[in-house]
Amino acid sequence: MLDQFALFGEAILHFLTPSALFYVLWSTLLGIVVGMLPGLTATLGVALMTTLTFQLESDSAILVLVCVYIGAIYGGSRSAILLNIPGTPANAATALDGFPLARAGLAGKAMAIATSGSVMGSLIGMVFLMAVAPVLADFALKFGAYEFFWLTVFGIVIAGRLTALADPLKGWIAGFLGLLVAMVGQEGMYSYPRFAFGNTDLAGGFGLLPAMVGAFGFAEVLHVMTSGRYEAVKSTLDSILPRLKEIVRYWRTIIRSGVIGTFMGIVPGVGEDMGAWVSYAAARRASKESESFGKGSVEGLMAAETGNNAAVPGAIIPVLTLAVPGSAPAAVLLAAMIIHGIRPGPLIMIEQPQFVYEVVAMVLMATLAVLVLGLLLTRPLLTVLSVPRERLMPVVFVLCTIGSFAIASRLFDVWVMLGFGVLGYLMRRLDFPTAPLILGIVLGDMFDKSLRRGLVLSDGDPTPFFTRPISLVLFLAVLLTFVLGGGTLRRIGGWLGMRRQQGGASEASR
Amino acid sequence: MQEPSPTSVSARADLFTALVLLALSAGVILESLGMPRYEERAVNPFSVPGLVPGVLGLALLVLAGLLLLRSLAALRSGAGRGAGPGLLGVAGGLDAALLGLLTLGYGGLLVGRLPFRLATFLFVFLFIVLFERDLPATPRQRAGRALFAFVQAAVVALGVAYVFEDVFLVRLP
Known part of the structure; x- marks a missing residue:
């Protein structure tokens, strides 16, 4: 335990340099702006910054990405409160109570609550990151091909569910x-x-970053430009300072939402939006003033913002210990770590333990920057929301294009970005979620290798996939998730039953 | 918890998607079967390259089949007919086509063929001019708006190139 604190202290000292503090400030501010702007998500922000920072030292680059990530999830609350449009999907629950508060002339108070919730959520998640990551990494050392196979299947199934x-x-x-x-x-x-069909570009596979920039950036440009316009609320700002009274009053909600948010972050591919929704639902269920939820409840807003920001460190836990992302932005973070020569996975606590604590320190610094910037720059940041979409979206698309090209300097990646952008847009129009698609792309290699290795080790005998203790637990979790999401099967069963009855009736009438 | 609203996409769109996915998964399975098995090298048959794509193709086939059955069920019961916007119900079809043309034209054709700064300037300027709707009444004010678009396009083209190339040392297309 003392070692943990010593490593954490060293990591903090490592980042207490003028250049690191400069990185923290500008990247968190950039993250807040990215999060505020409808059409720019945390995933896109982290992906674009990955392409920009890959020439930096690895710890500086990851510091920038963590700051953009945390800043963006917080920044999304601003547009949710002022425009009723979540800046990122993670802030959808924030809009439910934040917007009514703003309409009632309490926009400043709502933003203050969002700031306190986000900061508290990040801090709770950070504590869990520090405590859980070493334990999980140690536990994951027991994983073999069979367990990793079921882990990937579980990730896909739970994220899809x-x-x-x-x-x-x-x-x-x-x-x-x-x-x-x-x-x-x-x-x-x-x-x-x-599936290369003789094409050398295809033989290299689809890059994760161009695919993500397309699915989350270009698709969003298409969506924003084909949707209705937005208008900011005309609200005079009341006090923007958080009140300690409210933090103390809702301490149970904060801790509950922080724990739920972190847990939802740890679940593969689920991430911040579910962290916010589940925290919000739990707060409403437990609240004495549940009837005010959705009408401007301070507690509801606090729960949503605590939950989504707690999910950020939560989503980093499986990235570091299992090389499995807890959310879409965390998937980019995972890719960025690999680009910078870091090897996330069960061996991280043996090979690079100091890196885990450096990430904890990065989360702390980003959280403090959110607090400072969130309070100091509330009024100037509001001008960002007055940029019309016709002037913002072409810039976003230019960044998507150059960002896709930057990593490998090949035009094929621009085509990949365009292709995944169109695919992402169509999926959105057809009500297919994009996050499981991205998680699938990230986990594909692990799925491939672990299935084949497992079968080779057992000489084609599938029994070890179901009999090893951890495999069995993961298999049961997959089965349970399928059963809980079996509405489709039930509907089809009902339809088949109906057809049989109709068939029987028509035969009887002949 | 406030769950997202039930699917708003029409059953016809689901049916079409299911058919596309069925065709895709069938193609994947066939392609997987045609992948080498390296029998001459006597490799373990469970390590061959086509195994996992084949399994995934099969899984997608089953899921797409379920989607097909479900959409057929919805169409028969009339529940999903005409519900939701469908695939092509985009507001402003001409705008959508223009948007597709501009973005795909810039990303797919201009970048790499024209100098980056010029391509970016043209794209941003055209984008703003074509999509800005709430234009002022007088021609003089409109010219002012166009000039502003011109300046923004120039600033974006030069600024993005400077930040990527000179600050972060990233190569431009």
Whole structure:
């Protein structure tokens, strides 16, 4: 335990330099602006900054990305409160109570509550990151091919289930489509170029970053430009300082939402939006003033913002310890770590333990920057929201284009970005979630290798996939998730039953 | 918890999607079967390259089949007919086509063929001019708006190139 604190202290000292503090300030501010602007998500912000910072030292680059990530999830609350448009999907629950508060002339108070909730959420998540990551990494050392196989399947199934609550079938289709996309290109055992059709670019596979920039950036440009316009609320700002009284009054909500948010972050591919929704729902259930939820409840707003920001460190936990992302922005963070020569996974606490604590220190510094910038720059930041979409979106698209090109300097990646942008847009129009698709692309390689290795080790006998203790637990979790999301099967069963009855009736009438 | 609203997409769109996915998964399975098995090298048959894509193709086939059955069920019961915007119900079809043309034209054609700064300037200027709707009444004010678009396009083209190339040392297309 003392070692942990010593490593954490060293990490803090490591970042207490003028250049690191400068990185923290500008990247958190950039993250807040990215999050505030409808059409720019945390995923896109982290992806674009990955392309910009890959020439930096690894710790500076990851510091910038963590700050953009945390800043963006917080920044999204501003547009949710003032425009009733969540700046990022993670802030959808924030709009439910934040916007009514703003309409009632309490926009300043709402932003103050959002700031305190976000800061408290990040801090709770950070504590869990520091405490859970070493334990989980140690536990993951027991994982073999069988366990990693079920972990990837569980990730796809749970992400598909939770990101498409109304229609899990579409979430699962998106996830398996993502795994299939990851199959394109040379595979790891014999270097055979799958689905390349003689094309050398395709033999290299689809890059994760161009795919994500397309699915979350270009798709968003298409969506914003084909949707209705937005107008900022004309609200005079009341006090923008958080009141300690409210933090103390809702301490139970804060701790509960922080724990729920962190847990939702840890679940693969689910991330910040579910962290906010589940925290919000739990707060409403437990609240004595539940009737005010959705009408400008301070407690509801606090729960949503605590939940989504707690999910950020939560989503980083599986990135570091299992190389499995807890959310879409965390998937980019994982890719960025690999680009910078860091090897996330069960061995991280053996090979690079100091890096885990450096990430904890990065979260702390980003959180403090959110507090300072969130309070000091409330009024100037509001001008960002007055930029019309016709003037913002072409800039976003230019950044998407150059960002996709930057990593490998190949025009094929621009085409990949365009293709995934159109795919992401169509998926959105057809009610398919995009997060499981991206998770599938990230996990595809692990799925491929662990399934084949497992079968080779057991000489084709599938029994170890179901009999090893951790495998069995993961398999049961997959099964349970399918059963809980079995509405589709029930509907089809009902339809088949109806057809049988109709068939019987028509035969009887003949 | 406030769950997202049930699917707003029409059953016809789901049916079409399911058919596309079925065709895709069938293609994946066929392609996987055609992948080398390296029998001459006597490799373990469970390590061959086509195994995992084949399994995934099969999984997608089953899921797409479920989507197909569900959309057929919805169409038969009349529940999903005409509900939701469908695939092509985008507000302003001409705008959508123009948007597609501009973005795909810039990303797919101009970048890499024209100098980056020029391509970016043209794209941003055209984008603003074509999509800005609430224009002022007088021609003089409109000219002012166009000039502003011109300046923004120039600033974006030069600024983005400077930040990527000179500050972060990233190569431009």
